[in-house]
Amino acid sequence: MQFRLQAGRTQNGAMEQVLPGISPPPRSPMHPKTILATLALLTAVLFYLTHNRTGLPRVGGKGPIGFILTALRSIMSYEELLNEGWQKFGGKPFILPTMAGQLIVLGPENLDLVRTSDDSVINQPIVVHKLFQLAHTMNSRQMAFPYHATVVRTDLTRAISSFIPEIVEETQLAMAEAFSPKSGEKSVVVPLFKTVLHFSARIVTRAMISTTLCRNEVYLREIIRFAETVVPYSQILRWFPKAFRPPIYFLLSSLFGGSKAPIKTLLPHLKRLLAEREQHIERNPRTICDFLIDHAPSEEIANPELLAMRVLHLNFGSVHSLSAVGTFAIFHLATLSAFELDDIRRELIDALESEGGFSKSSLSKMCKLDSTLRETARFYRLAFAGLPRFLVKPATLADGTVIPAGYNIAFPLKRIHYDATVYPNPEKFEWFRFSNLREEDGSGAKHQFTTVGKDLLLFGLGRHACPGRFFASMELKILLSHLLLHYDVSLADGAKEVPKPTVFSSNTIPSLSARAVITPRLGQAGQKFRAV
Incomplete structure (x- = not known):
């Protein structure tokens, strides 16, 4: 049995050959609406990951792109970023972008807050589970x-x-x-x-x-x-x-x-x-x-x-x-x-x-x-950041700042151990x-x-x-x-x-x-x- 190739023309005018009775593969150019929906979803995810609900300053570049670049930098320059934030904001709490999301860095004046709190507000087991990805490891x-x-x-x-x-x-x-x-x-x-x-x-x-x-x-x-x-x-x-x-x-x-x-x-x-x-x-x-x-x-x-x-x-x-x-x-x-x-x-x-x-x-x-x-x-x-915790409920810092629930907090260990x-x-x-x-x-x-x-954590x-x-x-x-x-x-x-x-x-x-x-x-x- 012989098959006769039939010629057809593509959308851009080029010729293509198909077998009779067999439909050509479907075109897969993304529909403009699909592209817009994908971009909207990525924007929403990026906004969620980088949106600052705390009012605290952030170390690194501005905007979502600045967040991403700083997070990438944290892979090999984590302590450098901690030191940079500490110097730039005078030892006050700040946000450190990381590859895992936003981390709120607190000063030693907030250690008593963590020491005296229970897991119903400032939680340790949750953050350990996340840090070591225990569900997988x-x-x-x-x-x-x-x-x-x-x-x-x-x-x-x-x-x-x-x-x-x-x-x-x-x-x-x-x-x-x-x-x-x-x-x-x-x-x-x-x-x-x-x-x-x-x-x-x-x-x-x-x-x-x-x-x-x-x-x-x-x-x-x-x-x-x-x-x-x-x-x-x-x-x-x-x-x-x-x-x-x-x-x-x-x-x-x-x-x-x-x-x-x-x-x-x-x-x-x-x-x-x-x-x-x-x-x-x-x-x-x-x-x-x-x-x-x-x-x-x-x-x-x-x-x-x-x-x-x-x-x-x-x-x-x-x-x-x-x-x-x-x-x-x-x-x-x-x-x-x-x-x-x-x-x-x-x-x-x-x-x-x-x-x-x-x-x-x-x-x-x-x-x-x-x-x-x-x-x-x-x-x-x-480790460069110690005493990690997860805020189950809003927490009030020593200076009166209220941090919303859902954030991870930690302390810069060099600032404590090298005081x-x-x-x-x-x-x-x-x-x-x-x-x-x-x-x-x-x-x-x-x-x-x-x-x-x-003084030592x-x-x-x-x-x-x-x-x-x-x-x-x-x-x-x-x-x-x-x-x-x-x-x-x-x-x-x-x-x-x-x-x-x-x-x-x-x-x-x-x-x-x-x-x-x-x-x-x-x-x-x-x-x-x-x-x-």
């Missing part, structure tokens, strides 16, 4: 049923002493493996942040699940990847409308990893724990997973995948903060003189010898190490800033690493202060004290200054490429202190 149950926070605040904090032997042993083993020089060499050179990430994942997993998975390199890689990706994934997801977020997360997690791989590895171990629970088998020592199972609702016991996600949530929070603070502290340790390092070491040895080894009591006597950790938190901040009236010479990293203050004030608790207050403020800070402090002190007593640390290639942090949007982490030289202190550190 984890699941919506994390904030709807936050029983894991109760576990950390009660069971875990009360049981810190019982975890110390586990953490000490795992820290010693992990460092011995990572820092053993090759035959004929005195030192090893390691990518520091990556190495501390591995240590953090390993010791957190030891506390979470015991030895079952903490030395499983496949699982450690999976939970490290999960911890590393939650923050950038959530940042990127917030740049897009809600309808686009599921496919974007699917694409990101398929390419770079997400929760599926670690959950698959974790599930058999959780199922075994649940089976042992059914058989009334007592576990000693108990793990964080045991505590979670004690508090888990029936639907999560029936569906271990939900329980596994709860474990990943706690892993993420612990590994992320532990590795960042620990790495920044070690970078600075590497810049100290031998005299300064020996001063810290003497205090560590005195604390351990006075208590017979690692314990809550000996850790509490490590004042200079504690000061180092608090100064690290002050100096680096880990010269509180911290003399704030641009300088001073190791013993807080241990000296403890001696001057005669107050042990006021200047501790775990103490929350309006690493762990938040008020009723939503981080419940895991006491456990994190224990882990960090064990990790850093063992490192100091048994190893010398210096920066690679003879560097004398701490490498610049890596910045992405509102977050900062230690340099991803910087390396450290680790040399065992053979015969100098004495016995390996045990836990008591």
Whole structure:
């Protein structure tokens, strides 16, 4: 059968050929009304995202185009914009355009407003859910049923002493493996942040699940990847409308990893724990997973995948903060003189010898190490804007300004942590800033690493202060004290200054490429202190 091509003429006069009996493809020029409707919709969306209902000034360019350009700039210059707004508006509240919408930046005079308010007006769970895009990176149950926070605040904090032997042993083993020089060499050179990430994942997993998975390199890689990706994934997801977020997360997690791989590895171990629970088998020592199972609702016991996600949530929070603070502290340790390092070491040895080894009591006597950790938190901040909250209802600021409901608020951490009236010479990293203050004030608790207050916001403020800070402090002190007593640390290639942090949007982490030289202190550190 032969087909005869017929010629037809297009609207612009050009000839086209079509098969007889088959209609040509429909024309798809957009109708003028369709174009106008699309433009109207885009204009309405842009107006909604940029419309200022507060009366507050806005940093950056004017109009919708200025908003967009400033929001794009915030990806790599977030703190610069915060500083610009602070200077331009004299420390008064202002709006910062971001890729996720408008953020109202408040000054320290409004900290009491956030500290004393409850979630019915100034809400924390909503903003955490949005910041970390939990519906995608984890699941919506994390904030709807936050029983894991109760576990950390009660069971875990009360049981810190019982975890110390586990953490000490795992820290010693992990460092011995990572820092053993090759035959004929005195030192090893390691990518520091990556190495501390591995240590953090390993010791957190030891506390979470015991030895079952903490030395499983496949699982450690999976939970490290999960911890590393939650923050950038959530940042990127917030740049897009809600309808686009599921496919974007699917694409990101398929390419770079997400929760599926670690959950698959974790599930058999959780199922075994649940089976042992059914058989009334007592576990000693108990793990964080045991505590979670004690508090888990029936639907999560029936569906271990939900329980596994709860474990990943706690892993993420612990590994992320532990590795960042620990790495920044070690970078600075590497810049100290031998005299300064020996001063810290003497205090560590005195604390351990006075208590017979690692314990809550000996850790509490490590004042200079504690000061180092608090100064690290002050100096680096880990985020440029802190204490984020969502206004469920209108809120009245300290100057009488009323902010309508529906806005996100936060505080510029550098303006708080670098306040010269509180911290003399704030641009300088001073190791013993807080241990000296403890001696001057005669107050042990006021200047501790775990103490929350309006002058340092690493762990938040008020009723939503981080419940895991006491456990994190224990882990960090064990990790850093063992490192100091048994190893010398210096920066690679003879560097004398701490490498610049890596910045992405509102977050900062230690340099991803910087390396450290680790040399065992053979015969100098004495016995390996045990836990008591």
